[in-house]
Amino acid sequence: MSPEMIRLLAGATGETLLMVAISAGLGTLFGLPLGVFLATSGKGELFAAPWANRVLGVVVNATRSTPFIILVVAIIPFTRLIAGTSIGTNAAIVPLTVASTPFIARLIEGAIREVDQGLIEAARAFGASPLQIVLKVLIPEALPGIVLGLTLAVVSLIGFSAMVGAVGGGGLGDLGIRYGYQRFMPEMMLAVVVVLIVLVQALQSLGDILARHLNKRIRHA
């Protein structure tokens, strides 16, 4: 590989990591409260609001059932409003965040619903408020599951971020399409795939280790 190729590859990897990191961060920022709300607002639950729960559930499902590439195109006006443009790495962060938020919300909802109902009862019994129950019981107890969910979300975002290359976003996907495919450079295509595999492996391992470290339900030697 030429130094030029390595330079391109490094730049694209950086762009991908930036897009994924920012959209995962924003997705968690919006997805965490949304997920907590979805997990606690059913009938008879802590913040019982069955109607809001149902409406949000429908919105989340609608967003998740839209194929990502269509979502990217469909929200171009919104992307332009937020990022000022619809082309490039910065612009790509908008659809990535929009797609990851409901995904992360569902993962967090699932993790929180796994928490033993008895703990909520115990916390209510010693006088905890619903907010205290969320912050001191539900989130800490669900944390290993949340970390695994976020790992899954980040890995998915890496895949999504490769797709935004098709609409002028930067990153590894863009590099693979333009150099590997359109300029017939199979070695570049191969390099992009290898970098993506390494990236996903590393992130998944990191997430697994972190989740295992946080999980005190299992006895550690």
Next chain:
Amino acid sequence: MVDIENELRHCCTAESDALMNAPLGYLNDTALQRLVPAEAIVRLESVSKVYPGRHGAPVSALDGIDLAVPQGSVLGVIGRSGAGKSTLIRLVNGLEKPTSGRVIVDGADISALPERALRHARRSIGMIFQHFNLLSSRTAAENVALPLEVAGYDKAAITARVDELLSLVGLADKRNRYPSELSGGQKQRVGIARALATKPKVLLSDEATSALDPETTRSILDLLSRINAELGLTVLLITHEMAVIRSIAKEVAVIDAGRIVEKGDVFDVFTRPQHPVTRSFLADETGRALPPYVADRLRPEAAPGTQAVVRIGFRGPHATDPVLARLARDLNIETNILAGSVDEIAGRPCGTLVIGVPEASLEKTLTFLKHYGLDTEVLGHVA
């Protein structure tokens, strides 16, 4: 010579029994306290709870419950699963709201308190659970600290209180262990420490020993008894095990199909059960069941050659009286022991003896036994 008149005078109530005739060991504070009616710290007044049924018909879980738990006492509610005891205990700290009636705890109507005031009131009502309900992500010390964090204590106060509580339950050396590293008994001790964190006046125990083996159960019940005695904490516990009631409770309420069918002093209820449900709970207790070789041959009517089978209940100080020897000596009646046991319930001795008596001497025997204040019951006749 025994002075029967004098004996009888002392037998008018169980309380005076315990006081006047008990050997010194049995003359404890509890017996004295019982002479002064204690203020009820928990009071349920005609409480009913109806759940909306899933398929139309509403389900009644509790129906017209009246119950008073005196300050400083240990009251046990026993019932089969589905009898309504879980609902009952959850009404006391407002985890459930009654459909009608009032729940008064320490002067406050729990059933009418707004949410914020209810949360505050719950700090003076501790609760422990069958499955402990500890946070797996927190160490023993951190679990005990949780109610204090919620109540807004500062860090130094929390650390001091947690150390004190873990020492009280005997887990000072396990403070940094996670629940997964503790045994069932140790987890329940953490649960107890957590329940006591905010210095409650009442402790609710929801089948706290049902998931534990008998030996661990005993140690947890001992701990609860100690806390009751040393801290003066009122304990309301629900259970389906008579053994739990007998080893810790001073008063018992038997609940069946959402109603309290019998309540009273544990000793009285154990020695003179009135309701069939109570009797069925007691059926497994030692000395109450007839041995099969007697039960199989038992007939309701006397016949030539039969002897009468009489159950004698010894209560309190009489449990150790040599009644049969006196029967033989004073009346020259020879009896035949068929079954029996002497035991201790709520710290007082009691016994059951099943004897065979010659039919001709039956009346004299019963009169003699009643003079001693013993309970008698003719179970039947056996050849």
